[in-house]
Amino acid sequence: MSSILIEAQYLPPIAYFTAIQHATTIIIEKHEHFQKQSYRNRCYILTSQTKEMLILPLTSKHGNVCITDIKVDYSQKWLNHHWRSIQSAYGRAPFFEYYADELEKVLFSKHTYLYDLNYQLLSMCLRWLKWNVTVEESLAYEKTIDNSITDLRSLINPKKTDMEEKFYKSIAYTQVFGSTFVKNLSLIDLIFCEGPAASRLIEASAIAK
16 A cells, blocks of 8 residues: 545544554545544544543544544533543553653644644654654645555544444454453553553454555
């Protein structure tokens, strides 16, 4: 795989990175319309109680609105809630102290637009994984793209897990809480628990074709 086209997500799940791991160029879809109930403004972490969904609230109605025009709603107290939940979930994880400061810095930068926040979070995740990949942005929305580019837009969706099962298989690792492994959480679960080994586990989670 050379180039892939995919949307920016909020602290994406492991399947997202399984899908893009062999790309030399990642093209982020900058001209799509926002899609509700997707990973664009939510992620999943594992707390002491359960698998928890963190939702990033938006400021207004967002039907048929370009993703770059969607604003994050900071009038709600989601930011402190998300950070406290992450600290509570992963404060005792082996690699939390190594990565937490950078995550906190990006989150509390208070980007006005959802797209900008997600783009910065993806850049951070790629640095953590030490992947040598070029990240570009789409120049316009195209329903059908050139055959030289693999179109993964909206493939990884919390409502359509059957799609990701075509290329992603769960590889268990030691999580902070619980005796039953919870698959495909946000990458931060894997990073905080496994640190530099995360990239190897992502590679192992790919279904061979």
